[in-house]
Amino acid sequence: MPTLHWVGKDQVRNHHRDVTYRVLRDHYTFKATSSCPKNTVDNKVIQGDNLEALKSLLPEYEGKVKCVYIDPPYNTGNEGWVYNDNVNDPRIKKWLGKVVGKENEDMSRQDKWLCMMYPRLKLLHRLLSDDGSIWVSIDDNAVGILRPILDEIFGVGNFVTCVIWEKADSPRNSANQFSTDHDYILVYSKRPNWVPARLARTAESDSIYENPDDDPNGSWIAGDPFANKPYSKGLFTISGPTGREFSPPPGRFWRVSEDRLRSLDSEGRVWWGPTGDARPSIKRYLNEVGDLVPRTLWKKDVGSNRSSKNEMRAIFSGASSFDTPKPSTLIARILDIAADHDSIVLDSFAGSGTTGHAVLKANLQDEGTRRFVLIEMMDYAESLTAERIKRVMEGYGEKIKRYRGSEVHLRTIP
Known part of the structure; x- marks a missing residue:
């Protein structure tokens, strides 16, 4: 099997084994005002480095996570995110210097990005259940280097598909060359012959049937x-x-x-x-006819960049508080295909908390007991990620308090 090599790979190949187990510290527990204490679903938001957090989850969750969704940095050269490609964030620079050593001085941004991703994917593989799958959002900047390391860690034979999500509902006329209208979602299973769930039929799918x-x-x-x-x-x-x-x-x-x-x-x-x-x-x-076989081209029915920002404005009273949120309808589609009504769902690049939002919505629809674990390194883990979950649980302004039986624990890495 062809493999990808980069500066620092030898040092990070088994680094996940050396990461110290940390005890997660409880920060607070939140219950919706209408929660039913007899049937509480225990969810977690963890603030801290997701490498340490993933290692600390192993004793409780190894081999138990049915669905992993991550939306990692896209390796575009933008320095505005914590895992930035030029690694100017002090925490990542310190980590690279410690793990890779002097070689990190000659690393390209692709080398650094791969060093950041590899040990995290190794731990996600351990957390995934034998009947589970991982879904990774990515764009053209990094899909070419992400695919080989996913092949290496999860196995070429466990590649399932590459979903194309049409994220833009209108062209970007300011683009110098092409308006980029799509992202990818790479899908891998833990074991071969993983079978996705079929999707419920919709009015649109039934509209092609007639009776002349x-x-x-x-x-x-x-x-x-x-x-x-x-x-x-x-x-x-x-x-x-x-x-x-x-x-x-x-x-x-x-x-x-x-x-x-x-x-x-x-x-x-x-x-x-x-x-x-x-x-x-x-x-x-x-x-x-039965339910629908999932397709690989996802369009407006799973939301767009515009709808995701409108969703955030509705939750946070008119203010768009996150630059690149994913729509909850997109994650809901993944949950329909890859998670049962009582599955554990993990997102280790949680961002604005969309995955947790989607899990709560899914439980509301079928009275399920899915649980989510969200990990976010940035300071907004409490003010945005966990706050979004709290507002969704309360119904964010709706008269009916919707998410009975749910609670969320915010935990930190000391």
Whole structure:
């Protein structure tokens, strides 16, 4: 398997083993005013370096986290975030100097970013359950170097897919070259043959079904009667209601035998067009289809950058208090696919707390008992991350206090 090499890799390859276990210190516990004490869901927001926090979670959570979602820095060269690419934050500079040594003086920003990510991903792998998956948001700046280290840590065979999220709902006309309208979400499982949950059908997905012939079985769509793969009984000619004959085009075959096609026709499950002389189509009824297989192209139905900022303004009374929040609907889609009603969900780059918000919403919808663990290094872990969770639990201005049975513990690393 091809591997990625960078300055400092040898020093960080096993660094996660050397990280000291720290005891998390309770800062405060918050319960919504309408909480039910008999069925309390224990959630955590941890303020501190996520490398130390992840190591400290191992005794309680190793092999138990069903879904990990992270939105790490995108390695763009921007120095405005704590894990900045030029590593001017004193905490990261100190860490690199201690772990990598003198070599860190010759490191590129990509080297530094990879050194920061590698041990954290190793610990996330240990925390993930055997039936779990990790979802990593990233953009074009870092996807090319992130994929190889995920392959190395989680295994090439455990790569599931690359989701494309259309994050912009309008073009950025100020762009010098292209308006970047999408981000990626790389998905890996802990073990091979991980199966994602199917998604509930929506009005939009059902809208393609119609009933032009008043079929008593209800709405349907026309299925292609032909297939590309050879079928032993798939070459024949059949006459339609008007006597017109139909055969598969060259290189194609009927999907069913002639007897089966005639049987379906007698049951009214074949459509010959409005005048009876069109190529036959096998009906697929709405009442016979199951839930939806997840797709890899996610658009406006999971939110956008604009909707996420509007969401933050609603929670924080008109002020947009975080530059790049993710919409809770985006994380909700991930939870629908990757988390059960009682799963543990972990986000070690918690930012504005969107993952916790999405978990609370999911529990509200199905009365689940999902738990979240959020880790944030920045000083706003209390004033923004935990504060958002508190406001969401209280309903942020809504008359009904919505999140009964939830509490959140803010903990710090001493």
